[in-house]
Amino acid sequence: MPFYNDLRPQSDYSKRDFALIFPDMTDAAKIRTIDGLLRLKTGLQSIPPRRTEQNLLIASWNIKEFGHTTQRLPEAYFYIAEILACFDLVAIQEVKSTLKDLDIVMRILGGNWDYLVNDITDGTDGNSERSAYLFNNKRVQLSGTVGEIVLWPDITAGSDIKQLKRTPYVTGFRSGWKEFALINLHLHPGDDDDDVSFRKEEITLLLRALEVKANEHWTRNMVLCGDFNLYHGEDDPTVTAISNAGFKEIDGLVGKNTTATQTQAYDRMFLRTGSYFKLVKDAGGKDIGGVFNPFDFIFRQQDHRQYKDDMLAVYGGSKDLVNDSEALEDYFMHYWRRNQISDHLPIWFELETDSSAPFLESRRQLLASG
Numbered sequence: 048m049p050f051y052n053d054l055r056p057q058s059d060y061s062k063r064d065f066a067l068i069f070p071d072m073t074d075a076a077k078i079r080t081i082d083g084l085l086r087l088k089t090g091l092q093s094i095p096p097r098r099t100e101q102n103l104l105i106a107s108w109n110i111k112e113f114g115h116t117t118q119r120l121p122e123a124y125f126y127i128a129e130i131l132a133c134f135d136l137v138a139i140q141e142v143k144s145t146l147k148d149l150d151i152v153m154r155i156l157g158g159n160w161d162y163l164v165n166d167i168t169d170g171t172d173g174n175s176e177r178s179a180y181l182f183n184n185k186r187v188q189l190s191g192t193v194g195e196i197v198l199w200p201d202i203t204a205g206s207d208i209k210q211l212k213r214t215p216y217v218t219g220f221r222s223g224w225k226e227f228a229l230i231n232l233h234l235h236p237g238d239d240d241d242d243v244s245f246r247k248e249e250i251t252l253l254l255r256a257l258e259v260k261a262n263e264h265w266t267r268n269m270v271l272c273g274d275f276n277l278y279h280g281e282d283d284p285t286v287t288a289i290s291n292a293g294f295k296e297i298d299g300l301v302g303k304n305t306t307a308t309q310t311q312a313y314d315r316m317f318l319r320t321g322s323y324f325k326l327v328k329d330a331g332g333k334d335i336g337g338v339f340n341p342f343d344f345i346f347r348q349q350d351h352r353q354y355k356d357d358m359l360a361v362y363g364g365s366k367d368l369v370n371d372s373e374a375l376e377d378y379f380m381h382y383w384r385r386n387q388i389s390d391h392l393p394i395w396f397e398l399e400t401d402s403s404a405p406f407l408e409s410r411r412q413l414l415a416s417g
Contacts, residue, residue, distance in 0.1 A: 054077045178216035188221050211253060297318070323402040
């Protein structure tokens with residue numbers, strides 16, 4: 048559960064000197080934040096609850112300009128932390144060169160949370176981006192494998208691509224009996240034919256490298272996750288290449304749009320697993336997973352007038368937001384609120400961490416047959 052010290056009334060501070068992150072928050076801003084958090088908590092009940100030693104909730108989220116935008120209000124950090132806290136392990140994309148936003152969110156999340164972050168990929172193609180993993184240290188631990196996947200000549204022979212534009216970040220984790228590696232990705236964007244071809248080549252080279260690494264004492268349980276920038280239809284050959292390499296997309300995410308516009312499925316999770324790496328299933332036998340849309344509960348369309356002064360303080364365009372209510376609403380919906388939270392939605396799945404019963408049953412069968 049996140050810490051809400053900044054949202055206390057002034058009378059609380061006379062009793063105890065609580066550490067503050069945003070000491071200048073007004074009472075009106077605190078009330079608005081609390082109202083938003085209460086709505087968000089209701090919406091997050093759609094995420095499965097934690098079950099001790101039985102499940103693990105794994106998510107992936109591209110948080111827009113995480114560390115660079117200057118528009119985020121204090122309340123946005125509380126909303127982001129509230130969403131992250133519903134999961135046990137989250138792969139984050141688009142962490143920028145400064146770790147300012149990450150540090151703020153970690154302070155709100157509290158001492159049960161740790162993070163790992165890689166270095167930025169330098170150069171224009173890298174866009175000053177990092178990848179990060181945030182994890183609840185009471186629920187999941189590191190298993191030892193950490194690194195960036197750098198391609199080598201045997202892998203790239205005959206290809207014009209020598210490295211992925213943003214270096215994939217792999218980290219191994221352990222929870223209960225389960226050990227697995229997450230590969231955090233942010234692939235090349237764009238929907239031109241050249242962009243689609245480039246993305247497919249990025250994935251092809253990465254899959255070759257992963258096959259080699261999997262045979263070098265890596266776990267066979269791998270999760271490709273992140274912002275794949277895959278477009279409906281155009282990128283089908285890329286998805287086929289992933290499938291042909293033995294990776295399976297989470298049932299609960301297939302065909303789900305993951306952008307704030309609800310038009311594209313950029314964000315994906317694909318798994319290649321061993322016998323005892325099981326996902327929790329629904330009543331129909333489908334993998335449990337999904338997409339959470341925070342804008343159903345916070346920064347809603349009907350809320351836009353509440354943020355008029357905040358938007359005017361940062362707006363640099365030519366439209367008359369003071370007198371044109373349609374322009375104000377359009378700016379809120381298509382630009383400003385995405386800078387508060389993100390232009391991507393978090394995706395997740397539920398992993399079964401206790402496989403002791405099927406393991407024991409299989410061992411008994413072997414003993415009995417021998």
